[in-house]
Amino acid sequence: MSLPHYAQHDLTSTVRHALAEDIGDGDITAQLIPAAEQALARVITREQAIICGQAWVDEVFKQVDPSVTVDWKVSDGELAQPDQVLFELSGSARSLLTGERAALNFLQLLSGTATTCKHYADIVAGTTVKLLDTRKTIPGLRNAQKYAVTQGGCFNHRIGLYDAFLIKENHIAACGGINNAVNTAKQQAPGKLVEIEVESLEELKLALDAGADIVMLDNFTLAMMRDSVALTNGKAKLEASGNVTDETLLPIAETGVDYISIGGLTKHCRAVDLSMRFV
Incomplete structure (x- = not known):
């Protein structure tokens, strides 16, 4: 094996x-x-x-x-x-x-x-979306759980804080804005994926203009997700996150986002x- x-x-x-x-x-x-x-x-x-x-x-x-x-x-x-x-x-x-x-x-x-x-x-088997895990793992067993995720038909997000950027609200504030955060990340570690979390369509536009590889749509409504897919038009990958349940999972997948991250894959x-x- x-x-x-x-x-x-x-x-x-x-x-x-x-x-x-x-x-x-x-x-x-x-x-x-x-x-x-x-x-x-x-x-x-x-x-x-x-x-x-x-x-x-x-x-x-x-x-x-x-x-x-x-x-x-x-x-x-x-x-x-x-x-x-x-x-x-x-x-x-x-x-x-x-x-x-x-x-x-x-x-x-x-x-x-x-x-x-x-x-x-199984819930999203008829769609093209990929379900991603998070860093919400049992301490000391992250790598084992990340492997288990793949055996259940889902996919790994970044393994830790070292292999990809995930720029969230506090990072953005401390860096002086979305553009500064994305540009600094690309300068410091060329070649590593740069993902940034946004909370509105206006922030999505800024993230796309800055050249983010992946944009995380934090707690977007289904309508906002559909608008985001149309607005992005393949310029970056889109990841939906927040309030994902058995009932909301398929409707989210059907908006056309590329990824859905679910902390419950490992913590529940x-x-x-x-x-x-x-x-």
């Missing part, structure tokens, strides 16, 4: 931290089991879900005990049904139990994120119900 570079970047350290906070100086309950005891375990989902997190599960058991075998029955991005076996584990009973919680924590959260994204992606996800049982 090939992960995008941003997800690979902190995979090992993220798993190491998760294991450290759970195991501490030793799993005292697992020590009740004879060291030589071997076991086979199956992990199932108790509900329908888009599965995501294979690399994190593999890394957990690699760090706990490299001799543990993980046999996957599904792939990331695959829809699993209730009671379906996701993977089997074989090896030291102690190791399987020690790694269980950290592995399932990653898998249930990332599968929950992917499942939430699939729900939203519900963990998938998983279970591990020894066979």
Whole structure:
């Protein structure tokens, strides 16, 4: 399985931290089991879900005990049904139990994120809009959640504060206006995308004149979005943001905007119900 570079970047350290906070100086309950005891375990989902997190599960058991075998029955991005076996584990009973919680924590959260994204992606499946995540992620798990977003059929906005500009109201005020903010961004980091948030059609015109690559339409009405699409006429990409719900999502998509950003893709996800049982 090939992960995008941003997800690979902190995979090992993220798993190491998760294991450290759970195991501490030793799993005292697992020590009740004879060291030589071997076991086979199956992990199932108790509900329908888009599965995501294979690399994190593999890394957990690699760090706990490299001799543990993980046999996957599904792939990331695959829809699993209730009671379906996701993977089997074989090896030291102690190791399987020690790694269980950290592995399932990653898998249930990332599968929950992917499942939430699939729900939203299905709503706009008949349009050309791309649904984008935001930086509203669980601290320390941004890269993992960003990957999960892609497995649910949505797309990544910028990963962090370093890979693209997103100039908002306070930035504009501190820079002395939209034109100054956009021009300074292009001078400081040529080649990086410059996106700017606007709150009116007048500000949209200023952003287009300044040469912004993407313009975020903050809490625009549907009529204003349609006017923005006509006014922009392909000069920049348009991103709608704010008050996006199941009910408003499709009407927003049908205005013709290029992107819709939704914080709920990562911050409103519900963990998938998983279970591990020894066979």
